Amino acid sequence: xxxxxxxxxxxxxxxxxxxxxxxxxxxxxxxxxxxxxxxxxxxxxxxxxxxxxxxxxxxxxxxxxxxxxxxxxxxxxxxxxxxxxxxxxxxxxxxxxxxxxxxxxxxxxxxxxxxxxxxxxxxxxxxxxxxxxxxxxxxxxxxxxxxxxxxxxxxxxxxxxxxxxxxxxxxxxxxxxxxxxxxxxxxxxxxxxxxxxxxxxxxxxxxxxxxxxxxxxxxxxxxxxxxxxxxxxxxxxxxxxxxxxxxxxxxxxxxxxxxxxxxxxxxxxxxxxxxxxxxxxxxxxxxxxxxxxxx
Amino acid sequence: xxxxxxxxxxxxxxxxxxxxxxxxxxxxxxxxxxxxxxxxxxxxxxxxxxxxxxxxxxxxxxxxxxxxxxxxxxxxxxxxxxxxxxxxxxxxxxxxxxxxxxxxxxxxxxxxxxxxxxxxxxxxxxxxxxxxxxxxxxxxxxxxxxxxxxxxxxxxxxxxxxxxxxxxxxxxxxxxxxxxxxxxxxxxxxxxxxxxxxxxxxxxxxxxxxxxxxxxxxxxxxxxxxxxxxxxxxxxxxxxxxxxxxxxxxxxxxxxxxxxxxxxxxxxxxxxxxxxxxxxxxxxxxxxxxxxxxxxxxxxxxxxxxxxxxxxxxxxxxxxxxxxxxx
Amino acid sequence: xxxxxxxxxxxxxxxxxxxxxxxxxxxxxxxxxxxxxxxxxxxxxxxxxxxxxxxxxxxxxxxxxxxxxxxxxxxxxxxxxxxxxxxxxxxxxxxxxxxxxxxxxxxxxxxxxxxxxxxxxxxxxxxxxxxxxxxxxxxxxxxxxxxxxxxxxxxxxxxxxxxxxxxxxxxxxxxxxxxxxxxxxxxxxxxxxxxxxxxxxxxxxxxxxxxxxxxxxxxxxxxxxxxxxxxxxxxxxxxxxxxxxxxxxxxxxxxxx
Numbered sequence: 001x002x003x004x005x006x007x008x009x010x011x012x013x014x015x016x017x018x019x020x021x022x023x024x025x026x027x028x029x030x031x032x033x034x035x036x037x038x039x040x041x042x043x044x045x046x047x048x049x050x051x052x053x054x055x056x057x058x059x060x061x062x063x064x065x066x067x068x069x070x071x072x073x074x075x076x077x078x079x080x081x082x083x084x085x086x087x088x089x090x091x092x093x094x095x096x097x098x099x100x101x102x103x104x105x106x107x108x109x110x111x112x113x114x115x116x117x118x119x120x121x122x123x124x125x126x127x128x129x130x131x132x133x134x135x136x137x138x139x140x141x142x143x144x145x146x147x148x149x150x151x152x153x154x155x156x157x158x159x160x161x162x163x164x165x166x167x168x169x170x171x172x173x174x175x176x177x178x179x180x181x182x183x184x185x186x187x188x189x190x191x192x193x194x195x196x197x198x199x200x201x202x203x204x205x206x207x208x209x210x211x212x213x214x215x216x217x218x219x220x221x222x223x224x225x226x227x228x229x230x231x232x233x234x235x236x237x238x239x240x241x242x243x244x245x246x247x248x249x250x251x252x253x254x255x256x257x258x259x260x261x262x263x264x265x266x267x268x269x270x271x272x273x274x275x276x277x278x279x280x281x282x283x284x285x286x287x288x289x290x291x292x293x294x295x
Numbered sequence: 296x297x298x299x300x301x302x303x304x305x306x307x308x309x310x311x312x313x314x315x316x317x318x319x320x321x322x323x324x325x326x327x328x329x330x331x332x333x334x335x336x337x338x339x340x341x342x343x344x345x346x347x348x349x350x351x352x353x354x355x356x357x358x359x360x361x362x363x364x365x366x367x368x369x370x371x372x373x374x375x376x377x378x379x380x381x382x383x384x385x386x387x388x389x390x391x392x393x394x395x396x397x398x399x400x401x402x403x404x405x406x407x408x409x410x411x412x413x414x415x416x417x418x419x420x421x422x423x424x425x426x427x428x429x430x431x432x433x434x435x436x437x438x439x440x441x442x443x444x445x446x447x448x449x450x451x452x453x454x455x456x457x458x459x460x461x462x463x464x465x466x467x468x469x470x471x472x473x474x475x476x477x478x479x480x481x482x483x484x485x486x487x488x489x490x491x492x493x494x495x496x497x498x499x500x501x502x503x504x505x506x507x508x509x510x511x512x513x514x515x516x517x518x519x520x521x522x523x524x525x526x527x528x529x530x531x532x533x534x535x536x537x538x539x540x541x542x543x544x545x546x547x548x549x550x551x552x553x554x555x556x557x558x559x560x561x562x563x564x565x566x567x568x569x570x571x572x573x574x575x576x577x578x579x580x581x582x583x584x585x586x587x588x589x590x591x592x593x594x595x596x597x598x599x600x601x602x603x604x605x606x607x608x609x610x611x612x613x614x615x616x617x618x619x620x621x622x
Numbered sequence: 623x624x625x626x627x628x629x630x631x632x633x634x635x636x637x638x639x640x641x642x643x644x645x646x647x648x649x650x651x652x653x654x655x656x657x658x659x660x661x662x663x664x665x666x667x668x669x670x671x672x673x674x675x676x677x678x679x680x681x682x683x684x685x686x687x688x689x690x691x692x693x694x695x696x697x698x699x700x701x702x703x704x705x706x707x708x709x710x711x712x713x714x715x716x717x718x719x720x721x722x723x724x725x726x727x728x729x730x731x732x733x734x735x736x737x738x739x740x741x742x743x744x745x746x747x748x749x750x751x752x753x754x755x756x757x758x759x760x761x762x763x764x765x766x767x768x769x770x771x772x773x774x775x776x777x778x779x780x781x782x783x784x785x786x787x788x789x790x791x792x793x794x795x796x797x798x799x800x801x802x803x804x805x806x807x808x809x810x811x812x813x814x815x816x817x818x819x820x821x822x823x824x825x826x827x828x829x830x831x832x833x834x835x836x837x838x839x840x841x842x843x844x845x846x847x848x849x850x851x852x853x854x855x856x857x858x859x860x861x862x863x864x865x866x867x868x869x870x871x872x873x874x875x876x877x878x879x
């Protein structure tokens with residue numbers, strides 16, 4: 001492989017990895033605060049993309065307002081999801097909660113498919129289509145937006161969690177819900193914030209991704225799964241770890257397809273994430289089992 | 296032991312139900328619903344396995360369609376491409392699927408709750424990708440056709456009349472076997488695991504192995520159902536085994552009742568009727584309705600719709616009894 | 623049998639990250655006796671039980687049961703060897719009746735599996751009969767015979783604890799570990815419990831209990847071991863331990879119950 005090709009695949013991997021990272025951040029936030037695995041996480045990304053397309057194309061909104069409104073709607077749906085589907089379930093078992101989030105996921109997917117469109121959509125790129133030359137490879141300027149957005153979101157999230165009252169409360173709730181409730185942190189409000197935040201981040205991922213690779217109302221499943229892998233690699237602990245996980249997954253995927261090992265044609269690209277997922281789960285399962293017993 | 300406690304009155308409605316079932320495929324009765332009932336029977340078999348898995352061990356499988364599909368494809372390939380006797384093919388498929396599930400289960404069941412769901416989701420998707428990609432075996436996205444019917448000697452199960460009885464014979468056998476398992480030592484061990492894994496371990500129950508066994512059982516059921524599906528339609532294609540298929544199976548289990556054996560008929564039945572008769576008229580609203588069902592049922596009646604209905608019915612009967620009216 | 627050592631630990635240690643919960647504890651539990659393990663909160667008593675029961679792996683040291691090394695034996699195999707434990711939070715099987723809970727306890731003493739159950743083979747039916755009869759026997763032992771068909775969780779706490787003991791006894795143990803059996807019980811329930819524990823001892827079964835209730839312990843225990851901050855600080859008869867300076871000092875640092 002020439003160095004130019006190497007850079008090309010690397011950039012491609014980092015780009016998709018950035019999206020996985022954003023989805024993974026969402027998973028991590030919700031899990032850390034509520035111990036729920038939100039199977040609808042991928043749908044927020046899909047919403048971001050489809051909403052921005054619809055607002056720009058059908059409603060004729062200019063770019064920036066359309067992006068902002070799309071993210072806001074995604075965040076609102078996150079809030080609605082928590083208030084209508086999660087909170088009423090009170091002390092539901094793990095099984096019930098999983099099924100509920102899946103129900104929300106397919107419900108959302110169905111509504112979007114019926115009300116918006118079932119086709120693949122591709123909103124306009126933020127800053128034109130001309131490829132930028134970089135170290136011998138070509139980058140789509142939208143890819144720069146994707147990677148840049150991921151970096152900015154991660155930094156802002158870090159600042160939020162560590163330097164604002166709300167953020168620190170969120171973090172405290174994640175580390176020790178009992179103790180933090182005793183000092184006045186309301187776990188229900190924290191959960192709501194976690195969902196809104198995760199939905200917003202997912203939506204942001206969607207609005208930057210869609211101009212690069214067309215998405216359809218079905219995109220949520222795979223994106224959600226890959227974001228989960230990212231979060232799993234990061235151990236569902238710190239946001240930074242999830243970002244690392246996402247980038248790692250993206251790069252591994254990219255190079256596995258590039259290397260063209262045996263059956264690894266692009267059709268199998270998705271399977272790679274799944275295999276990585278299963279491997280991680282198996283490796284971690286030994287540690288997890290011990291942790292849970294002592295917890 | 297429990298059977299002896301039930302009054303003799305229970306046998307009357309059971310006999311009536313059985314008679315009803317037997318008479319359906321006759322022309323002068325409800326023959327137009329034969330095909331629908333065949334599908335309900337097939338899906339009931341998968342649903343029972345899922346109900347046992349999810350209900351008694353509190354684990355979620357989001358990839359049950361993987362086992363369903365494995366049963367379908369393996370028996371299709373063995374009987375069509377390699378000319379193996381269809382009964383043998385079905386048996387081999389069940390063994391393979393069961394063994395595969397047992398190994399996966401043993402590895403994965405060190406995880407709890409959330410992680411298992413994702414793992415089965417991943418597994419389901421991998422299988423679906425394989426079904427579509429290994430075209431030299433599976434016929435790719437278009438699937439395979441020309442799969443032979445099952446037969447005993449010269450008697451071929453080709454008409455829908457004959458296939459109906461074939462499927463429901465299997466279905467009732469599966470239900471009875473599951474009933475036996477639930478009432479026995481194994482069923483108690485499963486319920487113990489669901490009640491408290493720590494306590495179950497302390498009294499000698501090998502939690503991991505039991506979970507793997509029940510996953511294997513649910514996989515064997517799903518595989519049998521998959522084989523029956525293929526020998527019923529004589530074609531197979533990957534459409535029936537995608538993520539949505541796994542979700543629909545969960546809907547069936549949820550409606551039927553997560554820990555209920557006979558509720559599985561109700562779950563499979565209502566879901567099939569819903570999707571075939573009702574929703575198809577309204578375009579593709581089925582996904583939306585399924586999502587709504589999952590959320591609402593799990594919030595308001597987490598033990599499942601059928602089980603909840605049974606409870607309501609029992610409470611009404613109790614109230615009647617109190618007023619001195621015979622049950 | 624009496625006078626011999628049924629359970630032994632040598633240098634038993636358990637650390638969770640940087641926190642050492644059990645610190646090089648040496649124990650020698652005599653067979654056929656009632657032994658109590660006491661100590662202030664956080665002394666590591668439940669962790670010690672968890673180690674003996676095999677709930678998590680040891681960080682160091684060994685556990686011997688009837689001379690056999692237990693370290694590598696998984697938790698679920700220990701019941702058939704003869705060690706059973708109860709839990710502080712009871713952990714009954716809420717989805718079963720009282721009788722079914724005890725029948726579950728017969729698991730290590732029965733053997734038929736999926737296949738025999740599925741087809742209701744004679745072996746299965748025979749074993750089910752035996753399981754039921756044995757379970758009723760143990761239910762009567764704790765005085766809950768009349769509640770057999772009730773839902774397990776419909777019982778008040780005191781009876782739930784008795785049920786848990788019945789379930790544990792159904793495994794036919796040689797050694798039973800009771801984790802705070804008296805917690806949450808009133809005076810008459812505690813008396814019932816003491817009688818039951820003495821009955822169990824009469825049956826030749828060794829009892830080890832972790833307890834906070836001093837009068838209960840002092841009235842029952844033939845040997846008392848005191849833990850503090852994961853270490854064994856004293857052992858002896860109830861009378862000896864009560865006067866031990868180190869023990870008094872350890873408890874002074876804690877709220878009086």
